[in-house]
Amino acid sequence: MLALHTLPLLLVVCLSSISFVVAESPFLGCINQIFTTVSSQSSQRSAAACITECASNTYALYITKGFFNYPTNNCLCTSADIDPIDYDYFTTTTCTAGSEAAVYRTSSSFTFKGCSSGTGIISSTSGTVASPDACLTKCAAYANAFYTPNIFGSGYTCACGSGTLTTSTDRCTTSNYYTFSHTAVATASGLAKKKRGFEKQERMRRSQVIRERGWDCPRGMKACNVMGVSDAWECVDPEADLESCGGCAHGDYVKGANSTAATGVNCSSLPGLLRGSVTCSSGSCQAFACKSGWTLHNGACSRSLTVQL
Numbered sequence: 001m002l003a004l005h006t007l008p009l010l011l012v013v014c015l016s017s018i019s020f021v022v023a024e025s026p027f028l029g030c031i032n033q034i035f036t037t038v039s040s041q042s043s044q045r046s047a048a049a050c051i052t053e054c055a056s057n058t059y060a061l062y063i064t065k066g067f068f069n070y071p072t073n074n075c076l077c078t079s080a081d082i083d084p085i086d087y088d089y090f091t092t093t094t095c096t097a098g099s100e101a102a103v104y105r106t107s108s109s110f111t112f113k114g115c116s117s118g119t120g121i122i123s124s125t126s127g128t129v130a131s132p133d134a135c136l137t138k139c140a141a142y143a144n145a146f147y148t149p150n151i152f153g154s155g156y157t158c159a160c161g162s163g164t165l166t167t168s169t170d171r172c173t174t175s176n177y178y179t180f181s182h183t184a185v186a187t188a189s190g191l192a193k194k195k196r197g198f199e200k201q202e203r204m205r206r207s208q209v210i211r212e213r214g215w216d217c218p219r220g221m222k223a224c225n226v227m228g229v230s231d232a233w234e235c236v237d238p239e240a241d242l243e244s245c246g247g248c249a250h251g252d253y254v255k256g257a258n259s260t261a262a263t264g265v266n267c268s269s270l271p272g273l274l275r276g277s278v279t280c281s282s283g284s285c286q287a288f289a290c291k292s293g294w295t296l297h298n299g300a301c302s303r304s305l306t307v308q309l
Helices: 047-053 132-138 184-213
Strands: 025-031 040-042 059-062 075-078 101-105 111-117 127-129 144-149 156-161 176-181 222-225 233-236 278-281 284-287 295-297 300-302
Touching: 025 059, 025 111, 025 132, 025 176, 040 047, 047 059, 047 075, 047 101, 101 132, 127 132, 132 144, 132 156, 284 300
Parallel strands: none
Antiparallel strands: 025 101, 040 075, 059 075, 059 101, 111 176, 127 156, 144 156, 144 176, 222 233, 278 284, 295 300
């Protein structure tokens, strides 16, 4: 699950228009560097197709292909926070083909309305959050959500409100706010429907597993292969297990099969870590100290400098 920490992309000077609103999958901005953990990457023909591909993740990062059909894999899925310094503060809401990724929330009751000046936005609901998704969640009970990446600090300044503000689809610079709106009815019905859908899928999955195996791991745990032992399994918590973070480090257990394809990662084996300086949190490895010559960024150790697009 944890594979990329820095994604090198070549700068291709070519502009192309992409839609910044997809139904219930709002545009969250353009980023000109990707320095975050992604769970998968693929080639997709459109932002909508990328969002569908990334449905099980929080964010879909879509890069419109430029010259020579570059990049090959232009759709990246992630649930990791988007670093505020990744944002392009000098572009319009049209991201540059081949060199910038348009960020979308894969599922939300909010829609992107454009950019607003900060006038009248700051209120008692204002504060700093870790991610765009955290702001939309915080503002779920309000008609509007506003955020701006903190380029000189950390996180995002987020505010919620119910008033009507003038917006434009022009530049979302450091002095402007990304603006979103939704209706109370959409919030109540949409989120409840999504929750019921997930619960139904989980019940069906567990029923199928029990029919095939005659047993299943406790809720929230996965059956994983035991390294070096044929047709053996152990139940692990992929949200917190250090050696099987995000999934099974030695493959999911399937009765009668010996699949060894990893669906998770052994956090302690990641490069650049000081011994004992990593945890597994919410299915993601989080480092808190690195060896000399390595840099800690977004919970991972890296030798390389951030790649500019």
